[in-house]
Amino acid sequence: MIVAEPKPLAEVSELIGEARKILVVGCGGCVTVCLAGGEKETGILAASLRMLRKKEGKTLETLEVTLTRQCDPEYVQLLDKYVTEDVEGIVSLACGVGVQFLAERFNKWVVPALNTKFAGGAVEHGVWEERCGLCGECILHQTGGICPIIRCSKSLLNGPCGGSQGGKCEVNPDLPCAWQLIYDRLKALGKLDLLLEIRPPKDWSKARDGGPRKVVREDVRM
Amino acid sequence: MAEFEPKIIAFCCYYCAYSAADLAGSMRLQYPANVRLVELPCTGKVDVRVLLGAFEEGADGVYVAGCLEGDCHFLKGNIRARKRVEYTKKLLDEIGVGGERLEMYNLSSSMGPRFAEIAREFTERIKGLGPSPLNRGYSPTKEEKAGEQR
Structure with missing residues (x-):
């Protein structure tokens, strides 16, 4: 929401x-x-x-x-x-x-x-956290269901930066490093090989960089 | 000038404060007639809208009286009420009415004397603060109130 x-x-x-x-x-x-x-x-x-x-x-x-x-x-x-x-x-x-x-x-x-x-959700009564960066092209299947775009302070797509210490982000000691979470999760799922795949750069024109966006469904238009 | 007689609304839990008020009555304890009681099934029933509504409708002070912490008949109603009271206090500060005109008290049904003490203590506090900024144009005097009751 x-x-x-x-x-x-x-x-x-x-x-x-x-x-x-x-x-x-x-x-x-x-x-x-x-x-x-x-x-x-x-x-x-x-x-x-x-x-x-x-x-x-x-x-x-x-x-x-x-x-x-x-x-x-x-x-x-x-x-x-x-x-x-x-x-x-x-x-x-x-x-x-x-x-x-x-x-x-x-x-x-x-x-x-x-x-x-x-765009986020309630993690407990009275506490809401950001979860989606609305980037226009979801990559959560590559990262074990953890979004690096919004949960990594730098929106990095290729692993943690040097500011990741002890599983925490340098921005805030209470903030987990998204890439640490992704690594731990993929390891637990036995899917660490996903991180070895070579991928083209993300197409940011599908995000805000391409200007205001629009979704059209011709089949439901009146 | 006649002494300012504040209008005070006390939201009282049926299981404690309301029974304590009954006890205070049975014990013939005196407490100010400024306090008007509203019975609630639990202080967990109080809501920011209700508290604001009391002030908007002319109250000079409002308090919520619930069970002792840990003794709520519905487990956490009084804890929730306290949080809402704290939130509403901030809101009243923002509005300019003043959060000190709202308070949360905890007591048990056997504390009749404490009920009367709270009523006196709070009435004194509101008398000290004067009429609510929303009622500055008009506040009933003792004589008017006597007329109202006749």
């Missing part, structure tokens, strides 16, 4: 400026799972903004809606009835994708309430 975390309240408050009525939109997708932008967090943010405004002796009207997903026009269009003339701004608690989808559909001031961090 996409993992995000809330922006500081003061920052969101500044972003909405003097708006008197705002629409606060949560997302039922990834950010609900990572406890950053679901229905509950939407309620907390709206209440906090109202209280901040009340403290200044002013009022703020908030409408709260949580969509199934904000990264899908099918759900975003459900907001049409809430985006009335008097709504002066929209606060999105989705990842950067959701914010852009709202901004594309509505001719309103749309602001993000979250900082989108990475």
